[in-house]
Amino acid sequence: TQLLEQSPQFLSIQEGENLTVYCNSSSVFSSLQWYRQEPGEGPVLLVTVVTGGEVKKLKRLTFQFGDARKDSSLHITAAQPGDTGLYLCAGAPGRDDKIIFGKGTRLHILP
Amino acid sequence: DAGITQSPRHKVTETGTPVTLRCHQTENHRYMYWYRQDPGHGLRLIHYSYGVKDTDKGEVSDGYSVSRSKTEDFLLTLESATSSQTSVYFCATESEGQGSDEQYFGPGTRLTVT
Numbered sequence: 204t205q206l207l208e209q210s211p212q213f214l215s216i217q218e219g220e221n222l223t224v225y226c227n228s229s230s231v232f233s234s235l236q237w238y239r240q241e242p243g244e245g246p247v248l249l250v251t252v253v254t255g256g257e258v259k260k261l262k263r264l265t266f267q268f269g270d271a272r273k274d275s276s277l278h279i280t281a282a283q284p285g286d287t288g289l290y291l292c293a294g295a296p297g298r299d300d301k302i303i304f305g306k307g308t309r310l311h312i313l314p
Numbered sequence: 315d316a317g318i319t320q321s322p323r324h325k326v327t328e329t330g331t332p333v334t335l336r337c338h339q340t341e342n343h344r345y346m347y348w349y350r351q352d353p354g355h356g357l358r359l360i361h362y363s364y365g366v367k368d369t370d371k372g373e374v375s376d377g378y379s380v381s382r383s384k385t386e387d388f389l390l391t392l393e394s395a396t397s398s399q400t401s402v403y404f405c406a407t408e409s410e411g412q413g414s415d416e417q418y419f420g421p422g423t424r425l426t427v428t
């Protein structure tokens with residue numbers, strides 16, 4: 204079974220701190236997506252990373268795809284309460300494979 | 315925003331009754347998906363569709379059926395609801411040709427089977 208493992212499962216930090224969450228697999232992915240889900244809503248796509256070693260920035264969020272395309276990280280600088288939510292990574296291992304989702308990192312930013 | 319709506323948003327039903335959830339999209343996306351989200355399991359694929367009248371099973375399809383008679387609508391039916399089907403159900407769409415597996419989700423339906 205191809206899995207996407209996300210760590211940590213839960214993270215609670217103070218506003219203004221920096222943090223990194225991880226998405227790891229033993230399989231190679233053609234691309235990985237990151238989503239954020241707020242309570243009572245569906246996941247919302249944040250970014251897609253495609254090329255090994257790629258770094259994408261979305262304001263205070265920095266996404267990196269591992270060189271071997273087996274892992275990805277999300278770094279948040281100066282976290283704000285609005286960053287609170289469930290962060291999911293997702294991807295399809297092969298061109299014809301269905302997308303699989305990690306179980307997510309639940310992030311809580313304390314004001 | 316892919317313009318995806320789900321109905322109903324909340325439903326309570328009794329064990330053994332049939333239930334149909336509806337997903338409607340306005341973006342003309344070819345692919346549509348039904349997921350369920352449960353604590354400890356994350357998002358799991360139930361069924362998906364790659365076109366009108368073209369559907370296939372996902373990871374957790376037992377007890378569920380789907381139909382897609384129009385591009386914009388994807389229905390999920392629980393033939394005889396069980397308590398194990400209490401969950402939050404999400405519909406998602408994906409545009410053909412993007413090549414990057416990006417999905418757009420609806421707001422979800424919270425289903426409780428008593």
